[in-house]
Each structure stands twice: as structure tokens, then as C-alpha cells.
Amino acid sequence: MPAWINHFCTASSLIAALWGAPVLAQDGGSASLTTGASYSSLRGGLAFVGLEADDLLGSGIDLSLGHQAGEDGGAFNARVSKTYALGDTALGTQTFVRVVLEGQTTDWTSQTYSMEHFGANVTVGAETNSGLRYDAQLFWQSDSLGNLGPSVSPLVPTGLDGSTAVGVGVGLGYSTFTSRGPLATGFDAHGSFLWATPAGDREWVAAEIGAQYNxxxxxxxVLAVQGDAGRIEGRGGDDVSIVDRAFIGNDAPRGFSYSGLGPRDYVLGGVDTALGGNSYLTASLELRTPTDNLAITLGAFVDAGALWDLDVTAGGASGMIDDSYSLRSAAGVAVYWDTSIGLLQLNVAKPIESRDYDKEEVVSLNLNFQF
Incomplete structure (x- = not known):
């Protein structure tokens, strides 16, 4: 599935409580149940519950379920996958075939509309003797928009119900990282190309590239340098739909909330809709230092990012939409704490270059947990 848009809730929240209870799945495998609550500067109070199960009932099937609800609305996601490990083949080492089914629904008041997404893909991948990873996939997805609120832009389509994209994709990757964590060193590069064919309702081509060097x-x-860029273009006379465009913010660049920068239809006291963009880039430069407490790492960073280009800019509630290239930037400090339940990352950032209508996020607290 194209990774241009994150339908689910972002992790830019202040964690109020979090606890978990690992359990065993029948006939082998394991599962983890997590519950908790958080506060987001974008969505207010939020409670969540999630379930992760590996090798469910000894079937080799992995299952992931998650539900979030709060004063701003709610979201639900589900993912089922089955991986067939083929070992060394003519394609390379660690050859695999993976089948994935997924579904996501979101209905946040601050988003001004609800979204529903269903997808499926089959991926074949392997690694060469030189360490180059590659894969090829077939994908299908269906997307719908609903509950368009009074503050939604007229540029958001009202008739998007079960719109499909069907296509193929290829990906490449190479990494020398041998460990994880903020003080890990190495080089990583990756890229992908996706083509949504005329077999679906939406036709487009998209490419993404990224690299990281610690x-x-x-x-x-440790000096951490990271950059990512992407571009999507409509084909067959199609404009790029809002469900396929890129949205950035929250973790890249820090200092801005998710979908908090880029083209926006904004009228004071009325319409306020992030429209995404067909092109994006993000960059980050961060200097990290260990502390006397081995579990805590400190960092100082400068982030930058840009999101631009729409196929249609006329007809917005605010008039002509400004979709020009405009680089935003922010500087700040980060704290990484390797806790017993995962890595907690606190970011405090101050935007340097921004627009008046951008959604700034000075403080964010992210927790990636495993039990």
C-alpha cells in the first residue's frame, strides 16, 4: 500500500498512563495487550487499547488490533499478515512471501472529515549477498471519505466512496546498522516506486527515497543526518486524490503537528482543512550525547521540511490555494529514555520558518512500547 498518508492517530501526545500485560497465544506464539491514556495538543484527551499477536494459534498468522477514543473522536485499525520464509533461493537470501490484509477508520473532529481505508498486498522480497534488500508487490486499496463537517474545504471531494487503487510496486534498501537506539551508528538508504494502474479508480505513479547516516x-x-523526499503524479487524466497525497509533520519536521504544514484552505473562524501535497521533502541534523545514566541520551537538532504542489488550487473557501514550495524549519532539544517498556522520546522544538496558518507543536512525547 502507498505510504503517503498516515490515516491513524499520530504519536504526538503527552502520555498520562500506560500499562500492559503480556499473554501467551494458544499452541505457540505470543500476544501483548496494552491499554493507556494520552493527551494530544491536536486532539485533547485520548484513551487507547491494543492487541498484538504473533503466530496466532500456531498458524503463523500475525494479528494487530488498535482502538483509540477521546474528546476529539476515535480511530480503529486492524492488520492480519502471513509470512512464508523461503530461505536461500535463486532470488537471494532470506527470501520471503508476505500476504497482508488491513483496515483503518478515523473520525476526528479536528480532521473535519472521517476516513475509511481497506487494503491488501502480496510482497515477495529477498536480500543479495552484498546486503542489498529488494522486494516487489501487488497492492489493492479502497478509500472513502464521510462526515464532512462545516469547516471542511470545498476542495475535499464529497463523493469519494470506495474509490480503489490497484497496482504494483518495487522497493530497494541497504543498511549497515547492526543495532537500534539513538546512539547506534551506520548508514541506511531506501527507495520505492509505485504504480496505480488503470485497473483501479485512481491512476498515479509515486516514488520515494530516503537516507540516514549516524x-x-x-x-x-553521535551526529545523525537524515533526509527523505517523495513525489506523486496523476496518470490517465486523473488528479491526485487527497487520500493519496503526502502529509508531513510531528516527527518530520519536529515543531509542527502532523498535517500542520503545507497547502491549507483556511478561513479565520471557518474552514480549516489541510490539503496535503504531491511533493515533499524532510531533513534533520541532530547531535546526540550519552549521559551518566546509560538509559538516557540527549540531543540537539535542526529540522526542515516542505510540502507543496496540488493539481487543483482554485475553488477553495479562501480563494486560490497557495501550493508553492516553502521550506519550514525548527530547532530544539530531544531526550531519549530507554525504559523497560520501550523508547520514550521527548521533543521540545521552536519553529524558525513557518506560515501564520501552520499548526505548531512545541512539545511532543512519543512512546514506542513492546511487552
Whole structure:
């Protein structure tokens, strides 16, 4: 499935409570149940519950369920996957075939409309002797929009119900990282190309590239440099739909909420809709240092990002939409805490370059947990 848009809730929240209870799945495998509550500067109070199950009932099937609800609305996602490990083949080492079914629904008041997404894909991948990873996939997805609120832009389509995209994709990746964590060093590069064919309702081509380099410096310091860019274009006379456009923010660049920058139809006291963009880029430069507490790492960063280009800019509630290239930037500090339940990351960022209608996020607290 194209990774241009994150339908589910972002992790830009202040965690109020979090606890979990690991359990065993019948006939092998394991499962983890998590519950908790959080506060988001974008969505207010939020409670969530999730279930992750590996090798469900000894079937080799992995299952993921998640539900979030709060004063701003709610979201639900489900994912079922089955991976067939084929070992060394003519395609390379660690050859695999993976089948995935997924579904997501979101209905946030701050989003001004609800979204429903269903998808399926079959991926074949392997690794060469030189460490190059590659894969090819077939994908299908169906997307719908509903509950268009009074503050939604007239540029958001009202008749998007079960619109499909069907296509193929290829991906490449290479990494020298041998460990995880903020002080890990190495190089990683990846890229993908996706083509939504005329077999679906929406036809487009999209490409993404990204790279990360973490260099070891004297005194235990690590310099982390990261960049990503992507572009999507309609084909067959189709404009790129809002469900296929890119949205950035929250983690890249920090200092802005998710969908908080880029083209926006904004009227003070009325319409306020992020429209996404067909092109994006993000970059980050961060200097990290260990502390006397081995579980805590500190960082100072400068982030930048841009989101631009729409196929249709006329007809917005605010008039002509400004979809020009405009680089935003922010500077700040980060705290990484490797807790017993996962890595907690606190970011405090101050935008340097921004627009008046951008949604800034000075403080964000993200927790990636595993039990």
C-alpha cells in the first residue's frame, strides 16, 4: 500500500498512563495487550487499547488490533499478515512471501472529515549477498471519505466512496546498522516506486527515497543526518486524490503537528482543512550525547521540511490555494529514555520558518512500547 498518508492517530501526545500485560497465544506464539491514556495538543484527551499477536494459534498468522477514543473522536485499525520464509533461493537470501490484509477508520473532529481505508498486498522480497534488500508487490486499496463537517474545504471531494487503487510496486534498501537506539551508528538508504494502474479508480505513479547516516564522533557523540523526499503524479487524466497525497509533520519536521504544514484552505473562524501535497521533502541534523545514566541520551537538532504542489488550487473557501514550495524549519532539544517498556522520546522544538496558518507543536512525547 502507498505510504503517503498516515490515516491513524499520530504519536504526538503527552502520555498520562500506560500499562500492559503480556499473554501467551494458544499452541505457540505470543500476544501483548496494552491499554493507556494520552493527551494530544491536536486532539485533547485520548484513551487507547491494543492487541498484538504473533503466530496466532500456531498458524503463523500475525494479528494487530488498535482502538483509540477521546474528546476529539476515535480511530480503529486492524492488520492480519502471513509470512512464508523461503530461505536461500535463486532470488537471494532470506527470501520471503508476505500476504497482508488491513483496515483503518478515523473520525476526528479536528480532521473535519472521517476516513475509511481497506487494503491488501502480496510482497515477495529477498536480500543479495552484498546486503542489498529488494522486494516487489501487488497492492489493492479502497478509500472513502464521510462526515464532512462545516469547516471542511470545498476542495475535499464529497463523493469519494470506495474509490480503489490497484497496482504494483518495487522497493530497494541497504543498511549497515547492526543495532537500534539513538546512539547506534551506520548508514541506511531506501527507495520505492509505485504504480496505480488503470485497473483501479485512481491512476498515479509515486516514488520515494530516503537516507540516514549516524556517524561516531569523539567523546561518545553521535551526529545523525537524515533526509527523505517523495513525489506523486496523476496518470490517465486523473488528479491526485487527497487520500493519496503526502502529509508531513510531528516527527518530520519536529515543531509542527502532523498535517500542520503545507497547502491549507483556511478561513479565520471557518474552514480549516489541510490539503496535503504531491511533493515533499524532510531533513534533520541532530547531535546526540550519552549521559551518566546509560538509559538516557540527549540531543540537539535542526529540522526542515516542505510540502507543496496540488493539481487543483482554485475553488477553495479562501480563494486560490497557495501550493508553492516553502521550506519550514525548527530547532530544539530531544531526550531519549530507554525504559523497560520501550523508547520514550521527548521533543521540545521552536519553529524558525513557518506560515501564520501552520499548526505548531512545541512539545511532543512519543512512546514506542513492546511487552
Amino acid at each position: 556517524a561516531q564522533l569523539p567523546y561518545g557523540l
